[in-house]
């Protein structure tokens with residue numbers, strides 16, 4: 001499909017350019033002066049006097065003297081009678097003909113020489129110019145493309161550079177042309193795509209262009225059908241939800257108690273529709289159909305999607321369980337809520353937006369209306385990103401970071417509305433602000449858009465608001481309120497997976513004054529990517545039970561001299577410490593993971609290989 005889209009785009013450029021040429025030249029043809037376009041502004045019609053036939057020699061005699069003629073015509077040139085013998089006659093005068101001009105009085109052959117050519121040209125010319133050159137030449141001619149005979153070219157020095165062509169064999173006035181006529185010829189060439197100047201409508205270029213246009217239409221049709229199958233041409237999507245139906249759906253709680261009827265739009269999935277009624281289902285994938293958390297019960301008749309099949313068991317599917325994010329109100333009459341969170345909708349206002357690494361921003365929001373949200377450290381919020389235009393390069397990129405973005409392709413794009421989850425980097429009680437660390441996802445390839453959610457939210461202007469629902473408490477400290485716990489906490493993170501881990505650490509050390517051992521392994525590529533480095537160094541200096549182990553995976557040669565910390569991957573350093581430092585406390589240790597999926601899966605495998613109980617492993621899968 002990508003190839004079809006690419007072909008369609010390039011063909012659209014080609015067809016669009018030719019349409020512009022047709023439009024421009026068509027307008028020119030309509031506006032041009034017909035006399036100027038003909039090239040005949042200074043041409044006069046020459047009327048020759050009739051010859052006195054009694055003074056002419058017999059045509060029979062001429063035909064005997066000049067063998068091979070297929071026709072004989074009596075003509076007058078410059079008021080003098082001639083016989084024009086045609087040895088080779090073509091369909092048009094400008095095709096290849098062969099003439100002999102004979103003086104009709106003496107019977108001698110006459111050659112159209114320079115003097116005669118100039119006289120003939122002057123006789124057909126009424127302009128103010130003088131002859132500046134006379135040249136006898138054969139085809140091809142720049143401005144007489146169809147002409148196949150040898151011609152005299154007589155140039156005049158008037159303001160429009162008039163040029164007169166005369167047939168060198170017959171003295172025939174072939175054409176007047178000038179600058180105006182030459183412009184018309186160029187316009188004709190462009191209009192009829194006659195780039196090889198064949199003077200034909202049926203040229204190769206037009207035939208090839210017609211085939212391209214056919215492909216353009218065909219690829220466009222395929223693309224349109226694909227968009228249609230993807231639901232892009234519903235009335236709702238075409239008219240911004242104006243035609244979406246609001247249907248009343250009966251809602252039941254998990255004990256089969258009726259909660260009444262709720263109007264739900266057919267334009268939204270059930271996950272989002274329920275949010276509009278302050279019913280927040282759990283979700284860690286933001287409606288992507290990959291977390292399986294937004295389970296509801298409908299009836300087994302509701303069609304299963306591939307996401308339903310991959311996230312729910314066969315038994316659940318048979319019992320009528322479906323993912324709320326994959327269905328809308330059109331498909332059902334009632335639904336049963338299986339699990340509901342305490343999350344609610346909030347309008348958040350951006351109060352601070354700062355780069356804390358080349359690709360990560362720290363965003364601070366406040367709830368509009370000033371209410372203070374309560375949540376456990378490690379919670380996340382789901383942001384509703386509206387349909388908008390995006391750009392792959394941040395609008396407020398500081399000059400000091402620009403070299404990091406040099407390789408990133410600049411692209412402007414449009415995106416539809418969607419939702420995205422972002423973890424809070426602070427815990428409840430630290431401040432009334434909501435802090436997020438968001439990594440701007442750059443496009444992995446020119447064919448892909450950058451991260452829609454991260455680009456939108458990181459380009460949001462200060463003071464702007466955005467809708468969000470939450471906080472969702474899916475990832476938090478085990479026995480989170482137990483400040484007397486002595487179980488070691490081991491936190492492993494990388495990239496923007498920092499946010500919930502930072503919140504957990506600050507909750508333990510600052511809010512709960514916990515004395516339990518806390519070890520934080522954080523992986524980054526280079527020192528520039530080690531976000532909050534000073535904060536953690538300060539915490540490590542203040543709290544003896546806290547250790548911070550930053551690990552760099554791609555140190556530059558310059559950094560090798562200034563970095564004496566760990567290098568490689570965080571999971572490798574953790575593996576080493578599991579066998580030494582944590583060996584005696586491994587059965588009690590709690591592990592908290594957040595970062596790229598590759599790091600998470602290899603860390604989970606490592607922990608399992610060390611017989612760490614699964615209930616001691618918590619992870620925030622933001623991928």
Ligand code: FES
Pocket residue numbers: 271282283284285286287288289290291292293294311323324325326
């Ligand atoms: S929200 Fe994750 S599967 Fe529906």
